[in-house]
């Protein structure tokens with residue numbers, strides 16, 4: 001029995017790469033695309049066609065479920081679309097695997113409640129790359145000893161949300177060890193708004209958007225006379241595929257919410 005997956009965001013950069021990864025995995029099958037347009041058409045290698053090539057596109061979850069028994073919805077859409085897709089998937093008994101960034105803390109809490117009500121497992125992974133998850137774990141560990149932290153995340157200029165989901169999750173993980181405190185000079189004067197970045201409990205997050213970048217993050221941890229720099233680079237969206245496949249295989253056996261891939265790797 002293969003795990004049957006529908007993809008929301010299938011026409012996009014992540015969706016296209018994910019379909020390729022799923023198609024080369026014998027135990028997982030890409031069955032359909034959930035979209036907001038192109039209902040009734042098909043998607044093949046990132047191209048829409050009306051000749052029946054590739055996977056069928058649905059604009060309604062209900063209609064998709066009438067035609068297919070879907071186990072997992074992989075969502076790689078955008079911050080405005082993801083919450084509704086997850087809500088609908090859970091209501092239809094489909095396990096969401098969410099890569100889309102930009103969910104608010106409140107939305108994650110609401111999803112947690114829905115998961116408990118529906119008894120359907122869900123995985124939200126701010127970053128599917130194993131290397132990025134390790135960088136986040138190491139940063140959290142290191143912040144126990146070096147508690148002055150600045151996060152610099154750098155992404156391609158097509159990214160909608162800032163700061164990145166990875167930076168937000170990194171700050172949340174560090175928060176568990178680092179007591180809130182002001183960093184820098186207490187009487188600091190900021191002459192151009194935003195110069196010191198976003199603030200999480202005194203920790204700073206800086207977001208860089210440039211063509212040529214894909215997904216990169218540095219965590220700088222400073223101490224008296226020393227600096228620890230942890231850096232991760234995704235140079236190719238293939239870096240996210242092992243985490244996506246791991247999540248798809250794992251979520252079908254769950255009835256709880258997993259927020260962060262660090263909970264799936266030791």
Ligand SMILES: NC(=O)C1=CN([C@@H]2O[C@H](COP(=O)(O)OP(=O)(O)OC[C@H]3O[C@@H](n4cnc5c(N)ncnc54)[C@H](OP(=O)(O)O)[C@@H]3O)[C@@H](O)[C@H]2O)C=CC1
Nearest residue numbers: 009011012013014035036076077081099100101126127128
């Ligand atoms: N967790 C992780 O490891 C990673 C997460 N991401 C996240 O994944 C998301 C997608 O990234 P990326 O592939 O680069 O973005 P893209 O813009 O390339 O793809 C998003 C796709 O979603 C489509 N879309 C928008 N709304 C809907 C909807 N309601 N239903 C179905 N499809 C919809 C868009 O269509 P249209 O073009 O018509 O607007 C677009 O084709 C982002 O949030 C990004 O941050 C990215 C990489 C790794």
Ligand SMILES: O=C(O)C1=N[C@H](C(=O)O)C[C@H](O)C1
Nearest residue numbers: 101126127159164165166215
């Ligand atoms: O938009 C992207 O590309 C990425 N988004 C995720 C994020 O917001 O952290 C994951 C990765 O950094 C790529």
